[in-house]
């Protein structure tokens with residue numbers, strides 16, 4: 491026998507071993523403003539109806555593998571253009587993974603903007619793809635020329651553009667995005683996770699671009715606990731993406747409850763409107779605080795910077811307020827923290843805790 495005994499963990503690829511997993515901090519007992527959840531509950535009539543349906547749900551059966559009823563409801567509620575196909579995911583995270591799995595071949599490149607949603611680059615690693623991040627301008631706008639040059643150079647199989655972007659909160663220039671889609675040799679996903687708070691969308695433009703996919707999620711709309719994402723685009727592409735979807739990935743309860751709640755789409759829409767108006771008041775109050783620089787947002791969160799961001803984040807946590815610390819995540823995010831827009835009471839509580847944390 492020669493050599494050291496191999497350690498079982500060495501069977502795991504080195505790039506996975508060196509990854510830091512997606513961090514979800516323990517939020518028990520905290521005011522939770524870290525994950526862009528909708529702070530409002532559903533009205534009692536609707537929760538009673540959900541309860542009755544859940545009681546009658548055929549949990550002994552697999553779910554409808556193609557999610558027909560839910561897709562029909564989503565088509566109406568989300569204004570999906572006729573002729574477009576839908577792939578459902580267990581959250582949009584799963585759709586990102588399906589896309590990466592479907593395009594990953596040796597040397598295949600996934601391209602994104604930096605800073606943006608961290609799961610794009612993480613999932614590229616999971617799938618063995620090379621990830622190329624194109625930096626945003628200092629004001630978080632998209633650098634169209636840099637993006638087009640990077641496309642020319644790297645010929646990405648897959649590009650993700652979050653619209654609005656997380657964690658910066660802004661919408662990119664639609665004309666630049668259209669040029670990127672037209673120039674891309676592969677698929678371009680416009681990730682509209684925050685669409686409900688933005689009022690701008692590429693959904694109506696799907697017909698213009700055979701390589702465009704629009705991704706949405708119910709997570710920010712008020713149904714984060716259900717885990718449902720959707721990818722919309724041409725059948726010529728999505729019929730293949732659907733093959734890497736695991737059978738029955740969207741469970742019986744999610745399909746049933748999402749269909750029911752979406753039939754009352756005005757409820758979620760009303761909550762989104764309340765969040766949008768709270769966002770304006772939170773922004774102006776943040777901007778009124780000495781030492782705080784707050785960025786405008788088209789999403790349900792606000793990015794702001796302070797000096798000593800790490801310490802301020804920890805002091806907020808000691809006051810039982812959980813937000814997201816982005817300081818150090820990217821050079822453009824130096825000193826940045828991100829807060830989800832909550833209810834008026836929650837936002838007031840957050841602002842008080844922030845004022846006290848800044849004064850400490």
Ligand code: PMP
Pocket residue numbers: 526580581582583584607652655656681683706707708709718719
């Ligand atoms: N896209 C963006 C831009 C996001 O910010 C998030 C969640 N933070 C997601 C996708 C994933 O959402 P989910 O998996 O809950 O649908």
